[in-house]
Amino acid sequence: MNADIIQIEDLVDVDDPFAVLDEVKIIMGMIFQEFDFRPLDGIFKDILRLFRGDYPGYRECNAKYHDQKHTIDTLLAIAGLIHGASICGQSLSERTVNLGLACALFHDTGYIQKSDDLPGTGAKYTLIHISRSIEFMNTYLTENGYFREEDLSDGKDILMCTGLNTRLEDIHFRSGQIEMMGKILGTADLMGQMADRRYLEKLLLLFQEFKEGGVGGFETELDLLNDTVHFNKMTKERFAGELGGVNRFMRFHFKRRWDIDRDIYTEAIDRKIEYLKIVLKDHRNEYRLYLRRSALFGEHETSHADIH
Helix, strand or coil, rough: CCCCCCHHHHHHHCCCCCCCCCCCCHHHHHCCCCCHHHHHHHHHHHHHHHCCCCCCCCCCCCCCCCCCHHHHHHHHHHHHHHHHHHCCCCCCCCCHHHHHHHHHCCHHHHCCCCCCCCCEEEEEHHHHHHHHHHHHHHHHHHCCCCHHHHHHHHHHHHHHCCCCCCHHHHHCCCCCHHHHHHHCCCHHHHHHHHCCCHHHHHCCCCCCCCCHCCCCCCCCCHHHHHHHHHHHHHHHHHHHCCCCCCCHHHHHHHHHCCCCCCCCCHHHHHHHHHHHHHHHHHHHHHHHHHHHHHHHHCCCCHHHHHHH
């Protein structure tokens, strides 16, 4: 591996949800002298219960791409962006930050099936998962003593920002802080998943979700892989435009937290897209070999993608 490459995994054990939670708490402690972690602790534990099938009335998560790992990755990414935003002078109250962290944890709960929902997997809800996530969040927060009635409306607006086709100008945010948090979550959702070490391999699982969920435009896995290069370009445009360029905050976070004057997330994404271009150009007929990883395919050999 190139000595200049720094992976997010080198800094935080992203495979351990509680290690990520500890890191989020460290980051919040760098922003606030005192921070009420009770809402985060409670929601975090319940979300883990939900994904593993221990939450009353719900099945274990069986969506393979939008899984617990993705939610935890999003939580870490939103914490970094919130930290960077505060360094850059953005005013975000403790309540708004707590709501943003909660929204990161709730944002893909719409993929979880209820106990009596037996056919298929949660991927069948791909096209309506945001509305289902909002429904779950509202039910949960209504029973939570920390959040207020207006937080439910604000939380809905924040979650709507994770929709790739959402026009933020159509959302009537109650305040500039809520709008900023919506842009931060929309950005964290994308940065977290695309910087994941297994992102390219997991695209094959995303194809399966799209197929079950009725997402058109992809007849084969290769169709999705080809589109991913274009999707990355569109994502950068969305970052700069619709989402207000808040991805710039990540570099400030790494500089203050780790004394690394770089955006490790964007670097990871760029490396993966460049590697994918090579696979599509030189190894189209054996692309799975170059994307293989034991955790997904039950193989034991080292993948070519392991070095990227």
